[in-house]
Every structure is written in C-alpha cells, then in structure tokens.
Amino acid sequence: MDYTGTQSGFRQQPKMRLRNSSADGPDASQLFEDTSGVEPGSQTGYRNQQAAPQAGNFAGQALLSDPMSNLAMAYGSSLASQGREMVDKNLDRFIPISKLKYYFAVDTVYVGKKLGLLVFPYMHENWEVSYQQDTPVAPRFDVNAPDLYIPAMGFITYILVAGLALGTQNRFTPELLGVQASSAFVWLVMEVLAVLLSLYLVTVNTDLTTIDLLAFSGYKYVGMIVGLVAGLLFGRPGYYLSLLWCCAAIFVFMIRTLRLKLLSEAAAEGRLVRGARNQLRMYLTMSIAAAQPIFMYWLTYHLIR
Secondary structure, X not given: OOOOOOOOOOOOOOOXXXXXXXXXXXOOOOOOOOOOOOOHHHHHHHHHXXXXXXXXXXXXXXXXXXXXXXXXXXXXXXXXXXXXXXXXXXXXHHOXXXXXXXXXXXXXXXXXXXXXXXXXXXXXXXXXXXXXXXXXXXXXXXXXXXXXXXXXXXXXXXHHHHHHHHHHOOOOXXXXXXXXXXXXXXXXXXXXXXXXXXXXXXXXOOOOOHHHHHHHHHOHHHHHHHHHHHHHHHXXXXXXXXHHHHHHHHHHHXXXXXXXXXXXXXXXXXXXXXXXXXXXXXXXXXXXXXXXXXXXXXXXXXHOO
C-alpha cells in the first residue's frame, strides 16, 4: 500500500539555505564586510597621517638643537641688551629717570613745610641740602631738597583753578582749557632749556640736573594758585596783593637756593662777586630768579576780571 508524504503524519521540513550560498546572488546584503581581499597599500595612508606630526616634531627639535640657530639667538639677545643699555645711558645723561624715586620721596610733613617755605622764605636761615655719605638725603628728611611732587601737583591744581576762573566768567570751553595747559607746559620747557643753555655758555660747574631745574621752575605754581584763589575771592585787588607777595617770596627763595648751587666754588673761597666769572654766575642767578615773577603774571593775569 502506497502512502504519500502528505498523507503521513509528518510534515516535510523546509530545506535550509546555507549562508553565503550561491543561490542568494551577488546582490544579497552582508552583515560584515570582508576585508581580507584589501590590498596592503590602502592602509599606508592612515599610517602616514599618524607619522606626519611626529616627523614635524622631530624637525622642530632638530632646528632647536642646531648650533647655528642657538648662536644666532644668543647674538640677538646680547645685541638687544646692549642697545637697551646704550639708550638708558644716553637718556640718563639728560633726564636721570633712575633718580625719579628720590624726587617723589615726600610725606605730609615735608609738603607742609615746603609750602610754608615757598610763601614765607624770609625767616629761613639754613638753605644747604643735607648729605649722607656723599648722597643727598630724601626730601622728606630735608626741607631744602628739591622735589617733583609739589611742582606736579601745583601744575595740575593750577589748570583746575584756571578752569574754575574761566567758568565763573562764562568763558569755559574744553579747547580753551587745553590751550591754557599746553601754553603753561611749553613755557616751562622753554624756561628749563634756556637755563641749560645759559649754564653751558657761562661754563658753570654745578651739580644741578635737569630735574632739579624742573623742580625749581615748578615751584612758582604755588604762588600762581594763591594769586588766582585770592582773585576769585576778593577780585583784582586781592589778586594783585597776593601775587605781589608770592612773587617776592619766590624771588628770595630762588636767590638763596641757586646761589649755593651756581656759586658753590666761589662761596667756598669767600669771594662771591669778585672776578668777571663770578659776576656772570651772579647775574645768571638773579636772571633765573627774576624770570619767575614774570611767568607768574603772564600765566594768570588774563584769568582774573
């Protein structure tokens, strides 16, 4: 008796297809890409990309380790240091910047005494600058020492008071205040340059420096401020009276201070006015002192009406 497969109680199992069989064809998708057939040269690009930065680092190290480059760097640094020293030396001949700390070494007591000396110099007796081991002491220890704090603050205060005076007269403008400040600064520089030229022509051996002359020339701003404030409070009569007092005070101050600097050799020998050379020095001292009242009046008279 013949039985078929359908009549039996067993179902026929489906045929299992093998993986990657030829029946799937070339278009069947693969789960993993076969890289076994890749040529060896295709992976060298990635290796070269990794090796490129390392080669650059090796080249930079080789450049730094080159004796010629090190020698060039050392020569350049030495040349720059020599140039800086030359500039500092030539600049220090005219403006000793390294000594600026000395001229600003002041305190409140010194400022009060110095302002009193500039306004009332008549009772002061000892005008010599104190020294310690051939070096002048700081201004805060000696009222006769020159400083730059009072001239600098005096210049700024003068500009502010000038602006106040112009404002009370309805003449204030930023341009006019700038002209006032620039003119005062230019006159101060011209005064110092004229004194330096005069000292050179007269051939005076003195220890005065450019900053000393700048300090002495800047002390006149104290009297100018006093005159302007008096003019604002009491009018023109107060201005003229206070300015006259301050002009006489600064004249006496400059005479007694500069004669020890310009006439130091003659003063040590006890002959201040004997000889033509000493007379030139005396005339120069009086000219510098007499120029202070002229500048004081020139820079303030137009501010009071």
